[in-house]
Amino acid sequence: MANPHRAEAIAGTLLALPAFILMWLMLLGPAVAVGLLSLTDWNFGEPRIGFAGLENYQELWDDRVFWISLRNTVIYVGVSVPATVLLGLLAAIAIEGAGRGRGFYRAAYFLPVASTLLAMALVWEFMFHPSVGFVNQVFRGLGLPTADWLQNPDTALFALAAIGVWQNLGLAMVLFMAGLKAIPPDLYEALAMDGADGAWERFRRVTWPMLGPALVFVVAITAIRSFQVFDTVQVLTEGGPSKSTEVLLFTMVQQGFTFLRSAYGAAITMVFLVLTLAITLAQTTILDRRAHYG
Amino acid sequence: MVKRVLTHVALLTGAAVMLAPFILMLSISLKPPGEVFSPHFALLPTQWYAVENYTAAFTKVPLLRFLLNGLFVTLCIFAAQALTALPMAYALAKLRWRGREAAFSMVVLALLIPPQVPAIPLYIGLWQLGLLNTYAAIILPSTISVFGIFLMRQFFRTVPDDLIAAARMDGLSEWAIVWRIMLPTAAPAIAAFACLSFIWNWNEFFWPLIAVQEEHLMTPPLGIAFFSNAEAGTSFGPLMAAATVVTAPLALAFLLAQRAFIEGVTMTGVK
Numbered sequence: 397m398a399n400p401h402r403a404e405a406i407a408g409t410l411l412a413l414p415a416f417i418l419m420w421l422m423l424l425g426p427a428v429a430v431g432l433l434s435l436t437d438w439n440f441g442e443p444r445i446g447f448a449g450l451e452n453y454q455e456l457w458d459d460r461v462f463w464i465s466l467r468n469t470v471i472y473v474g475v476s477v478p479a480t481v482l483l484g485l486l487a488a489i490a491i492e493g494a495g496r497g498r499g500f501y502r503a504a505y506f507l508p509v510a511s512t513l514l515a516m517a518l519v520w521e522f523m524f525h526p527s528v529g530f531v532n533q534v535f536r537g538l539g540l541p542t543a544d545w546l547q548n549p550d551t552a553l554f555a556l557a558a559i560g561v562w563q564n565l566g567l568a569m570v571l572f573m574a575g576l577k578a579i580p581p582d583l584y585e586a587l588a589m590d591g592a593d594g595a596w597e598r599f600r601r602v603t604w605p606m607l608g609p610a611l612v613f614v615v616a617i618t619a620i621r622s623f624q625v626f627d628t629v630q631v632l633t634e635g636g637p638s639k640s641t642e643v644l645l646f647t648m649v650q651q652g653f654t655f656l657r658s659a660y661g662a663a664i665t666m667v668f669l670v671l672t673l674a675i676t677l678a679q680t681t682i683l684d685r686r687a688h689y690g
Numbered sequence: 691m692v693k694r695v696l697t698h699v700a701l702l703t704g705a706a707v708m709l710a711p712f713i714l715m716l717s718i719s720l721k722p723p724g725e726v727f728s729p730h731f732a733l734l735p736t737q738w739y740a741v742e743n744y745t746a747a748f749t750k751v752p753l754l755r756f757l758l759n760g761l762f763v764t765l766c767i768f769a770a771q772a773l774t775a776l777p778m779a780y781a782l783a784k785l786r787w788r789g790r791e792a793a794f795s796m797v798v799l800a801l802l803i804p805p806q807v808p809a810i811p812l813y814i815g816l817w818q819l820g821l822l823n824t825y826a827a828i829i830l831p832s833t834i835s836v837f838g839i840f841l842m843r844q845f846f847r848t849v850p851d852d853l854i855a856a857a858r859m860d861g862l863s864e865w866a867i868v869w870r871i872m873l874p875t876a877a878p879a880i881a882a883f884a885c886l887s888f889i890w891n892w893n894e895f896f897w898p899l900i901a902v903q904e905e906h907l908m909t910p911p912l913g914i915a916f917f918s919n920a921e922a923g924t925s926f927g928p929l930m931a932a933a934t935v936v937t938a939p940l941a942l943a944f945l946l947a948q949r950a951f952i953e954g955v956t957m958t959g960v961k
Contacts, residue, residue, distance in 0.1 A: 401786070404785050404786055404787065404864075405785075405786065405787040405788060406787075407781070407785060407787075407863075407864035407865075408781040408785035408786065408787030408790065408864075409781075409787050409788075409789070411777035411778060411780060411781040411785070411864060411865070411868065412777070412778040412781040412782065412787075412790075412793055414773075414774045414777070414778070415774035415775055415777065415778035415834060415839060416778065416793060416796075418774055418833055418834035419796065419797070419800055419834050419836060419839075421834075422808065422812070422830065422831050422832075422833065422834050423800045423803060423808055423834060423836065424796065424799070424800055424803075425808075425811070426807070426808030426809075426810075426811035426812050426815075427803050427807050427808055429808075429811035430807060430808065430810060430811055433810065433811065440814070440817075483704075487701070487704060490697050490700060490701050491701065493697060494694075494697055494698065494701060495694070497698070497701070499948075500705070501701050501705055502948075502952070503944075503945065503948060504705040504708050504709055505704070505705065505708050506944075506948075506951075506952065507708065507709070507712065507941060507944065508708060508711075509955070510889055510940050510941060510943075510944040510951060511712075511893075511937045511940060511941055512892065512893045512910065512911055512914075512933075512936050512937050512940065513893060513895070513911075514893070514895050514911035514914060514915055514936075515715075515910075515911070515914050515932075515933035515934075515936045515937045516711055516715075516933070516937065518914065518918055518929060518930075518933055519711040519712075519714055519715045519930065519933060520711060522714065522718065522926060522930075523710070523711060523714065527727075527729070528726075528727050528728070528729060528731075530710060530714060530731070533731065562707075562708065562711075565708070566708075567955060570952050570955055570956055571955075571956060573956075574956045595693075620804070623804075624804060624806065626806075626895070626896055627895045627896070627911075630895070630899070630915075631915050631918065645806055645896070648806070648809075649896075649899075649900070652809070652810050652813075653810075653813070653900055658810055658814065661810050662810050665806070665807055665809070665810060668804070668806070668807070669803065669804065669807050672802070672804050673802060676802055
C-alpha cells in the first residue's frame with residue numbers, strides 16, 4: 397500500500413497541472429514575453445530580430461500620439477470613475493431606502509452591465525445623432541446647448557465617458573449594495589438614540605465611514621475597467637476626430653496589429669500594464685493603512 | 691412621505707435614462723427608414739416595419755451564423771475553463787502537495803494582469819501555429835480562467851473535510867471527488883462562474899477583432915460591428931434589429947437569473 401501522503405501529493409500535482417500549464421501558456425508566459433518583446437526591434441513577419449534596449453520606450457517618450465493617447469486615457473478615467481462611483485453610490489442608497497420597486501430599479505440599473513456593449517454603442521451613436529438623437533432633443537427641450545457630440549473634438553471623449561458611466565454604474569451599484577448590507581443595523585439605532593436621525597447624519601456618521609473598504613474597492617475596479625476602454629472607441633470614433641479619443645488600448649492595437657509594429661505595441665502594452673498594476677497597488681496600500689490605523 | 695416620493699421620482703428618472711437605449715433600440719428596429727429620422731420621436735411606428743428589418747438583419751449579414759458562432763465559442767470556453775479550473779481549485783483548497791503555495795501565488799498574480807496584455811505574443815504564437823482565423827484562435831486564449839480557479843478555491847475551502855474523507859473511504863479517486871462531491875456542493879459558485887464566463891465571452895470584442903477576419907467565424911459583437919461598417923450608418927432599422935437580436939440572449943438570461951448574475955459579480959467585482 398502506497399504512502400497516503402505521497403498519493404495525496406501526486407494527486408494534487410496532477411489535478412493542478414492542466415490549469416497550471418494553460419495559465420503559463422495563455423497568460424503569464426505571454427505577459428513575460430510582452431516585456432521581452434518590448435526590448436527588441438521586431439516587426440511582425442520579419443525574419444530577424446535584434447535587441448534594442450530601451451529604444452522603444454525612448455521612441456514612446458518622443459511620440460506625440462502616445463502622449464495624446466495617455467492624456468486622453470487619463471482624462472477618460474478621471475471623468476468616468478468619479479461619476480460612476482458617485483452615481484452608483486447614490487443609486488445604491490436610494491434603492492436600499494426605496495421600499496417598493498427595489499427589484500425593478502436594481503434590474504434597470506444593472507441591465508447595461510449584462511448587455512453587449514458593442515451593440516449598445518451603436519444605439520448610443522444614434523442617441524448622440526446631432527439632429528434626431530435623444531440627447532440633443534432632451535437638451536434642446538431643457539434649453540441646454542447641443543452639439544454633434546461624437547464628431548466634435550471638444551466633446552467626443554466626454555460622450556464616450558458618458559457611455560462608460562452608463563455601462564458601469566450598475567456594477568458599482570451592486571457592489572455598494574453588498575457593502576451597505578454589511579453595515580450592522582445597530583449602528584443606525586445607536587445614532588437614533590443619540591437623537592441624530594436625519595438622512596444626512598446617518599450617511600455622514602455611519603454609512604460613509606463604514607463603507608470605506610467597499611469604496612476603495614469600487615474605485616479600483618471602476619478605474620481598472622475604465623483604463624480598458626476600447627470597444628466604443630473602435631466602433632464609434634476610431635480615435636478621432638483629430639485624435640481626441642485616441643486611448644491607450646486603441647493606440648496599442650493600431651501599432652501592434654494594424655501597423656504590425658509588434659515590439660512598439662509591446663512597449664505600449666507594458667505602459668498599460670504598469671498603470672493597471674499601480675491602481676491595484678494603491679488600492680491594497682490604502683486598505684492596509686486603514687486596517688492598521690482605521 | 692414627501693421624501694419617499696422624491697426618492698422614487700429620482701430613481702424613476704435614473705431608470706428612464708438607463709433603459710432609454712434599450713427602448714430606443716427596440717423602437718427603431720420596428721420602424722421604416724422614413725420614420726427613423728423623423729424630427730419628433732414616437733415610441734411606436736405608424737407603419738410597422740419589424741418583419742422587413744429583422745429579415746434584413748438576418749439576410750444582409752449571416753446573423754444566425756454569428757449567433758451560433760457565439761454560442762459555440764462561449765460553450766467551448768466555459769467547458770475548458772471548468773474542466774481545468776475545478777481540479778486545480780480542489781487541489782489548492784483541499785490537498786497537500788509541494789508547490790501549492792507558489793502555485794496559488796501565481797494564480798493571484800495572474801488575476802492582476804488585464805486580459806489585453808498577452809494579446810501580441812498570443813497573436814504571434816497562433817500565427818506560427820497557423821491557427822489565426824480559426825475558431826481555435828478565438829477560443830484558446832480564454833480556455834484558462836484564473837478568476838474561476840480563485841472563486842472555486844475560496845468556495846471549496848468551506849466544504850467540510852469529513853465529506854471528502856468519507857468519499858475516500860468509499861473508494862472514490864481524487865478525480866471523482868472533484869466531480870461527484872465538490873461539484874454538486876458548489877452549485878451556487880459554479881452558477882456565478884458560468885454567468886460571468888458567458889457574459890464576458892459573449893460580449894468580448896477586443897480579442898476576436900484581432901484573431902479573426904473572416905465573416906463566417908465572427909462572434910456576435912464582431913459581426914454587428916462588421917454590419918455597422920458595411921452599412922455605414924444608412925440602414926438603422928436593420929442594424930438596430932441585429933443589435934436587439936445580439937443583446938437579447940444575455941438580457942433575457944439576466945432577467946431570468948438576476949440573483950446568480952448579481953451574486954456572481956458581487957463575489958468578485960471582476961467582469
